[in-house]
Amino acid sequence: MRGYVIKRLAQAVGVLWAAYTVSFLVLDYLPGDPVTAMAGAGMDSGQVDPARLAALRHEYGFDKPVPVQYAEYLGRAVRGDFGDSVSTGRPVTATLADALPQTLQLTGAAMLFAVVLGGGLAVLATYTTLRWLRQLLLSLPPLGVSVPTFWVGLLLVETFSFRLHWFPAFGNDGLGGLVLPALTLAVPTGAQIAQVLAKSLLTALDQAYVETARAKGAGRWRVHLRHALRNASLPALTVVGLLVGQLIAGSVVVETVFSRDGLGRVTAAAVTAQDIPLVQGVVVFGALIFVTTNLVIDLVYPLLDPRIVVASGRRAALA
């Protein structure tokens, strides 16, 4: 068990390092000169003052050889220093830390909605004996993954804010302001959870132990929840881990639609302003959240189901 934990930790660190490297390569060296992009701040070409270019280049260390820059940057990143935002001059880490709580609130609520609605849908669809209801319920998840989130958000605003005045249309005020954005963000996630859970529930219901439980005279609802759902929720848990990254990234669109403060809006603004250090911080941060969640789930997993340890190697590669 200890060996497993250490191995998973090492893998997580390795993935983070690689994610940093990817972002470094993409942002700093793909198109050419990042300094011109910064000085031009979103403009195509630069009749930018050469002296300013040189100063910026020196300030960001771009006048040094690439490997040296990379080592210096990586060294600072390890200590949590991603440099200063080009557009605001504030440290990237502080900017992200300020925006994070709002986004965690949003994604947390969205995950809750997704699990409750998606899970509920899957359980109901597999439980019901009404053919039409099952068909109807099972047709919802494919719909959920096909609609653009920004469109869902706008329709919700139009209906529940502007027409019915139930919830605020934008901003971070209170729980009421959280409902519509969280619901919007939960649509694709909930749909995917429902798909996976429904599938594994159907598989579980076919298993021998369910037959045994039934033979022993357990009620239908009891068999469904106690036996089948318990076994079927393990894969769903893995999916939840995988979907966390998607939720965090989804906040870019949802926070824009609802003019909510948070990581997503910071990201959108950073991309628009070609604020390279900030975008890089966001990418690495996204990977960090994704890796951490999956690490936690992997470490919790053996506690839930001791049979898992054997299979850990394959899954780890995925994270």
Next chain:
Amino acid sequence: MSQSLVDDPAEAALDPARAFTAGKDREPGGRVDVRRLARFVVRRPGLLLSVVVLVLVALASFHPEAFTSQDPLKGVPSQNFRGPSGSHWFGTDELGRDVFSRVVHGAQLSLKATLIAVLVAFVVGGLVGVVAGFTGRWVDDVLMRCVDVLLSIPALFLSLALVTALGYGTVKVAVAVGIASVAAFARVARSEVLQVRQAVFVEAARASGARWYSVLARHVLPNAAGPVVVLATLDFGSSILAVSALSFLGYGAPPPALEWGTLISDGRNYLANAWWLTALPGLAIAATVLATNRIARALDGEWSRQP
């Protein structure tokens, strides 16, 4: 048992192609029976509708004039903000332009971007997967570790980082979306190549002294292609969503170029007085994605499972 319990559905959610790789019969060189195909489609009205939708969208992107005679770029300013009606199916926008015509003409850029994205993912991802699967050993290790890293960065963040580096515009957005889904293709292509490589007929070909490239070209690629094509169909749907999300965020082509995501984003300014400017173009996106997903599902499981 535990292995399949953990792996299969979870990965199916992340890269849907895994769902069909198991338990599928391979018929090398099987012919498609037209009558069987027709029967298959007709029995599934949803699928039929999906095919119709997709054909219409494809036609719209090549011949928008066939669907509407109204100019998408020029309207009558005095007739702005008219709701949906017989003469303007989707209503008119702030400058009196016909929204239906704008959606129809918008299909071209949106589909072009989506195709580029899928192509980039298909070619780059497929290449990485085939090389990794066919070469094996350390090349496989290195390539697949890179793929794992790409998977750990949320796709939209990766696309946004690429947009920051490349700049705005339809093609750049498309490339950014494509690269973000390279990893899924690489994994599927690799696992298919690995399976086929170990198949009896491939072993036989190698044993009889065939060159590696002829084995690759004659046996491995044709047999590994199927699942990758299904994945491409699925990826088409998600790419439409990703491309439209990026153009919604304002990274697509500037006006007067028409893109579905931009249409919705512009309509946001009039959310309080003209719902049709956001609701109806969104319907076009949703219908197209739904249709491709439905077709992908049919290609994947249903076709091979039918009697």
Next chain:
Amino acid sequence: MTALPDARSSRWTALTALVTTSLLLTACGSGGGDSTGGSGRPASGGTLTFAVGSDAGCVDPQQVASNETIYSVRQIVDSLTDQDPRTGKIVPWLAKSWDISPDATTFTFHLRSGVTFSDGSKLTAQVVKDNFDAVPKLGALGTLAEGYLSGVKSTTVIDPLTVRVTFAQPNAQFLQATSTHSLGIESSASVKRTPQQKCSDGVVGSGPFVLKQYVQNQSVTLARRTGYAWGSSLWSKRGEAYLDKLVFKVVPEAGVRAGSLQSGQVDAVSSVGKANEAALKGSQVALQRRANPGIVFGLGLNNARPALKDARVRQAILATVDRKQIADTVFPTGTRAATSVLAHTTPGYTSLAANLTTDTTRAKSLLDAAGWKTGSDGIRAKAGKKLALTIDWIPNPGTNQPALELIQQQLKAVGVQVTLKQLQVTQLAPTLQSGDYDAAWGNVTRADPDILRSSFSTALANFYRLPKSGLDTTLTAQAATTDTAKREQLVAQAQQLIVRNAYYVPIVELQTQLGVAKKVHDLNFDASSRLQLHDTWIG
């Protein structure tokens, strides 16, 4: 008190007449603070939530030029003087009186005593000197303030409460300039910081509100300054402001702003376009309008670009645009098509409507004469180069995009290809300064015709890259002239030169239109159609 020397009074009478006329013309649509309510007496307390469409990326009043950010940062600082929006008259604020030398080169201000900044420091002549010494070094974002002080020779402290500003040449516009937010007085500690620090961290002022929090692109939060007792002589309430807190939230979509005002989530919204007027009418909302003086909305052409160096091309663009169609389709009800480079509410405005008619036949023949022949795709070309223009624009106010799309259509009809390039609010000034653009969409609000000099003199920023010409002489002369009639004549001449040479393509006048919940009272426009929130109350 020697506030208004005789030499100036006649000028101000004329100016008053102009401004008053304009107000009569625009007042019909104005919901005006006090006409809306009637429920109860003014009460202290409460929070005003104001949704604006954009953020200038800066909370230093001396550096901000974007109206939607001025609304908030204006409240942080006081100015030496104030300008009466009804009469155009300059009245005391931080300066209780002033003397101006007859040749308009020396301005002596007598400061109020007992004024403190929110960091506790006192307002003295030295602080004013520190401000005026620092302004010329603000850089790209401070061009407005720098322009007001251009040609300043020295600022001297006469005694702790008397300060004298001396210019090398006569500077008729300076007194009005001291009433603007751009020359709002900041504490000495703030002035010593770098322009960028002032932008991102804010400044310490003596105004009725204090900056509490600024989150770029998201919000500006202000709190009432306790113990404030030196309000402008124009304000009705003495002492502190009524409101406890002002929250300005950035909500980029006009539709979302309008909907949120309707649903009561916010108390007021900025830049309401024509599209949302109907949605807001009839609900618990009043629309408040006021025409902005200054340079009208239009295309600032980069006169150094090869194609645009040719006056015929510029004149063709001027003759192509259909101003009335743009004003009627997109902008708030009552918006006027431009009839000069100055808005009709600007002192010294002269109507050049005859020069600003739409005549596409003339435009086409001008372009033909300039050698631009129509190609097979309908776009004109000369020597293999297409007649293509990129217009840089910012999404503030929300009416910009549809207006520009109409211009794009109109210009295409005569064979000019237009590409629209959206910039962030923060990018516009650096772009104009760098000169790397074809045309830029914008306006400048100021209640003094000297704004022509700030915008078009080659001796100053010269964003539009004008060649040196007789226009420079005219602009310099109007600034040095204290004789009203003569100055008006010079200003008229300058407007004619700009329009006839088509250095700038005037399109429509900016009319500020706010949506304000009916429970909000006395949300008042200042002379530049920006906001004064000291007297505002909720009840």
